[in-house]
Amino acid sequence: MKCTRCKATAVVALPSHHAGFCPDCFKDFFTRQVEKGIRRQQLFTPEDNILVAISGGKDSLALMLELARLEYRVTGLHIDLGIPNSSEAARSVVEQFCDKHGLKLIVKEMAAEGLAIPDVKKRLNRPICSACGKIKRYYFNKVALDGGFTALATGHNLDDEIARLFSNVLRWDAAYLADQGPYLPATGGFAKKVKPFWRLSEFETANYAFLQGIEYHTAPCPYSKGASFTMHKRLWADLEEEMPGRKLDFYRGFLAEGRAHFATVKEEEGEKLAPCSDCGYPTSAGTCGVCRIKRAVAGIEAPEAAE
Ligand code: AMP
Ligand code: FES
Ligand code: ZN
Numbered sequence: 001m002k003c004t005r006c007k008a009t010a011v012v013a014l015p016s017h018h019a020g021f022c023p024d025c026f027k028d029f030f031t032r033q034v035e036k037g038i039r040r041q042q043l044f045t046p047e048d049n050i051l052v053a054i055s056g057g058k059d060s061l062a063l064m065l066e067l068a069r070l071e072y073r074v075t076g077l078h079i080d081l082g083i084p085n086s087s088e089a090a091r092s093v094v095e096q097f098c099d100k101h102g103l104k105l106i107v108k109e110m111a112a113e114g115l116a117i118p119d120v121k122k123r124l125n126r127p128i129c130s131a132c133g134k135i136k137r138y139y140f141n142k143v144a145l146d147g148g149f150t151a152l153a154t155g156h157n158l159d160d161e162i163a164r165l166f167s168n169v170l171r172w173d174a175a176y177l178a179d180q181g182p183y184l185p186a187t188g189g190f191a192k193k194v195k196p197f198w199r200l201s202e203f204e205t206a207n208y209a210f211l212q213g214i215e216y217h218t219a220p221c222p223y224s225k226g227a228s229f230t231m232h233k234r235l236w237a238d239l240e241e242e243m244p245g246r247k248l249d250f251y252r253g254f255l256a257e258g259r260a261h262f263a264t265v266k267e268e269e270g271e272k273l274a275p276c277s278d279c280g281y282p283t284s285a286g287t288c289g290v291c292r293i294k295r296a297v298a299g300i301e302a303p304e305a306a307e
Pocket of ligand 3: 279
């Protein structure tokens with residue numbers, strides 16, 4: 001197969017775009033998709049001061065590199081979860097990457113916050129992944145607001161977004177559907193959240209990371225039973241193979257036709273948020289979920305209170 005643009009030997013075939021690319025043309029294609037994703041959804045401008053959440057996986061490292069190459073103002077944020085063996089390895093990948101490319105990095109240690117994930121796991125009677133996700137999102141937001149950042153970017157790709165959208169649609173979860181998308185504006189107590197890779201599939205981000213020589217952390221979290229939404233991702237992979245381009249069409253259709261509807265429903269139902277009694281974070285529960293987890297870990301409150 002020949003490269004669609006320059007006729008050199010193609011190394012990446014992309015049926016959804018009716019194209020195949022050589023390494024250099026693929027990197028150009030990738031960059032154009034990122035630029036298009038930023039422009040079409042008006043994610044941010046060169047004036048924004050962007051905090052990029054970097055886990056050490058391929059997507060978030062690729063995102064940091066790509067935004068820096070496009071000359072956006074970026075600072076990395078790594079949350080060190082304090083999981084033996086796993087967290088040290090992920091953190092060191094992120095630190096070496098930022099060092100190599102001369103990129104600014106903030107590391108936030110959960111152990112110092114009284115929230116090392118193994119301690120949280122011991123105290124909670126429910127799967128750790130949802131509590132861990134809640135803790136990470138809380139600190140993404142807190143570090144962004146405390147540091148005066150105007151946007152928080154994560155490495156979610158099209159496959160992540162589709163799997164989550166599909167799961168929300170299967171349950172017709174209006175509140176989740178209202179908040180899903182590559183752009184969530186800043187509202188009282190919450191930083192603007194953006195997902196610049198929303199147009200790019202996991203296959204494309206993996207190829208990009210490989211062609212850019214990015215060394216990333218591959219070991220799965222020792223507490224997770226496998227990647228989230230695995231079954232949905234498989235289903236969509238089959239659909240995409242039969243109908244190339246279906247994923248992006250489905251997601252773009254939701255952004256154009258569906259999301260506004262659910263946002264209206266959510267507004268009408270109007271959940272009232274007030275500052276958390278302990279930390280000031282917006283919550284509908286008096287004390288926010290993360291402060292309740294902290295109390296449970298410190299033994300001040302029974303674990304059920306943090307359920
Ligand atoms: P995941 O939910 O693990 O697929 O991660 C989704 C996105 O969240 C990643 O692309 C990162 O941007 C961010 N992220 C996940 N874990 C961390 C972490 N420990 N530190 C910083 N960012 C993270
Ligand atoms: Fe949070 Fe595994 S429990 S990354
Ligand atoms: Zn709180």
